[in-house]
Amino acid sequence: MNTTALADVHPDAERTPLHVPGLVRRVRRATDLSQRDLAARLGVSQATVARWEMGSAEPSLLLFQRLLGLARWGLAVVGEEGQPVEPMATDTCRDRGHRRFPAHLDVEDAVDPLTWERRPRARRRPHRDRRRRLAGGLAPGDHPTWEALEEARAAERARRRAASDERARLRPRQSLTVCRCTGACFLTAGCIPGCRCGCEAVSTVGSRLREPR
Numbered sequence: 001m002n003t004t005a006l007a008d009v010h011p012d013a014e015r016t017p018l019h020v021p022g023l024v025r026r027v028r029r030a031t032d033l034s035q036r037d038l039a040a041r042l043g044v045s046q047a048t049v050a051r052w053e054m055g056s057a058e059p060s061l062l063l064f065q066r067l068l069g070l071a072r073w074g075l076a077v078v079g080e081e082g083q084p085v086e087p088m089a090t091d092t093c094r095d096r097g098h099r100r101f102p103a104h105l106d107v108e109d110a111v112d113p114l115t116w117e118r119r120p121r122a123r124r125r126p127h128r129d130r131r132r133r134l135a136g137g138l139a140p141g142d143h144p145t146w147e148a149l150e151e152a153r154a155a156e157r158a159r160r161r162a163a164s165d166e167r168a169r170l171r172p173r174q175s176l177t178v179c180r181c182t183g184a185c186f187l188t189a190g191c192i193p194g195c196r197c198g199c200e201a202v203s204t205v206g207s208r209l210r211e212p213r
Contacts, residue, residue, distance in 0.1 A: 020064070021055045030071040042066060092143040093120040100143075106131065107143040109152065120149065 028038055035049045042049075042063060051057035059067060068074055077085040093107065094100060096119075101107050105122040112119050120143075123131065144152070181197040191197060 020058055021053045024049065024052045024067065027067055027071045033070070038070075041070060088142050089145060091145050093146050093149055095120070109149055118153065120144070
């Protein structure tokens with residue numbers, strides 16, 4: 001285990017490596033175990049534990065986690081402000097070969113130009129960097145899972161449907177008014193006096209449809 005890569009939760013964490021020999025002794029102190037007892041618990045020799053405490057050797061990360069687990073302690077990965085850092089999900093969407101996308105690239109839902117099907121696609125570095133610059137330098141979230149991808153597709157379909165319905169509602173409609181004038185109105189340039197329709201539009205003789213007022 002490289003102790004320079006593991007640091008305490010500290011503002012200068014990258015310059016404060018873990019002191020493994022002292023932590024090994026702290027575990028033995030908290031669990032009341034001798035070097036021989038600790039070695040038996042971890043499946044190593046007593047000489048190995050002695051080298052850990054002298055600093056001439058270091059346990060592996062998994063072995064160090066088991067060591068801390070004896071005292072019911074554990075390692076935590078935190079960010080610059082002390083917030084916990086979660087690992088990436090394992091059930092993220094895959095490519096056509098059922099392989100995970102590269103972790104450093106951004107994954108988006110795109111239309112396949114050959115089959116016209118929607119498939120997740122990873123953007124290469126130039127396209128990714130251009131998108132991030134347009135977004136103010138912010139990196140998007142983790143790669144989406146299949147469930148999140150389907151939810152996003154359903155939300156996009158609902159948004160498009162609502163926008164289409166709204167455009168149809170606001171689109172002006174030309175209504176055709178049925179004229180109910182008497183026959184005498186069609187022989188004149190407009191409605192005759194006393195006509196109940198009162199459309200008063202210039203009509204064509206023989207036409208039963210007239211323009212609205």
